[in-house]
Amino acid sequence: EDQVTQSPEALRLQEGESSSLNCSYTVSGLRGLFWYRQDPGKGPEFLFTLYSAGEEKEKERLKATLTKKESFLHITAPKPEDSATYLCAVPRGKLTFGTGTRLTIIP
Amino acid sequence: DAGITQSPRYKITETGRQVTLMCHQTWSHSYMFWYRQDLGHGLRLIYYSAAADITDKGEVPDGYVVSRSKTENFPLTLESATRSQTSVYFCASAAGNSYEQYFGPGTRLTVT
Numbered sequence: 001e002d003q004v005t006q007s008p009e010a011l012r013l014q015e016g017e018s019s020s021l022n023c024s025y026t027v028s029g030l031r032g033l034f035w036y037r038q039d040p041g042k043g044p045e046f047l048f049t050l051y052s053a054g055e056e057k058e059k060e061r062l063k064a065t066l067t068k069k070e071s072f073l074h075i076t077a078p079k080p081e082d083s084a085t086y087l088c089a090v091p092r093g094k095l096t097f098g099t100g101t102r103l104t105i106i107p
Numbered sequence: 108d109a110g111i112t113q114s115p116r117y118k119i120t121e122t123g124r125q126v127t128l129m130c131h132q133t134w135s136h137s138y139m140f141w142y143r144q145d146l147g148h149g150l151r152l153i154y155y156s157a158a159a160d161i162t163d164k165g166e167v168p169d170g171y172v173v174s175r176s177k178t179e180n181f182p183l184t185l186e187s188a189t190r191s192q193t194s195v196y197f198c199a200s201a202a203g204n205s206y207e208q209y210f211g212p213g214t215r216l217t218v219t
Contacts, residue, residue, distance in 0.1 A: 031206070032206055034206060034207065036210075041212075041213070042212055042213070043197050043199070043210030043211050043212050043213050044150070044197070044210045045210070046207055046208070046209060049206070049207060087149070087150070089150075089206075091206050094140070094152055094155060094165065094206075095152070095206055095208060097149045097150040098149060099147070099148070099149035100149060
């Protein structure tokens with residue numbers, strides 16, 4: 001039973017080409033949805049926490065939004081340094097992570 | 108430096124050997140966690156600790172042992188390593204009962 005599903009698995013974009021990553025979840029009584037960034041060879045780095053449907057948070061070129069069933073990570077005019085794997089996670093007991101979206105921004 | 112550190116960063120060991128991975132954090136976070144990360148499985152929780160001397164199993168605890176005698180340290184021991192334990196291991200910490208976890212740089216373990 002999947003609790004957290006991320007799509008697509010991989011995404012290649014040209015520099016400046018905006019897009020969105022999806023995180024869908026089936027946990028009832030959501031107590032937060034968490035986004036992390038992971039660079040190759042490093043540990044995940046915390047980005048955002050969203051607690052309620054309709055909530056939005058922004059950081060530089062990233063904006064995270066939340067609905068009752070999914071979250072989107074919007075990337076506006078990305079740069080090569082935005083290339084990373086983006087993970088979402090929900091509390092199910094402790095944090096349960098999705099398998100991530102590997103984002104590549106081509107110069 | 109403040110933060111969370113792991114050692115060693117890379118380790119190669121043989122099947123059947125005991126190996127201990129170290130984790131140290133300087134934030135005085137009460138919660139600490141051990142994950143393994145494998146292709147196709149993502150991050151899976153092995154063990155976690157709510158405070159010194161309090162530990163609990165996660166999703167994949169078999170073959171692993173943890174202890175936490177001091178708040179800042181949370182070692183993970185593989186008592187008899189198997190090839191299926193080849194993975195990248197991440198330690199994380201969190202304040203109180205917050206779900207916002209902060210991760211170490213990871214240990215890449217290869218069991219031959």
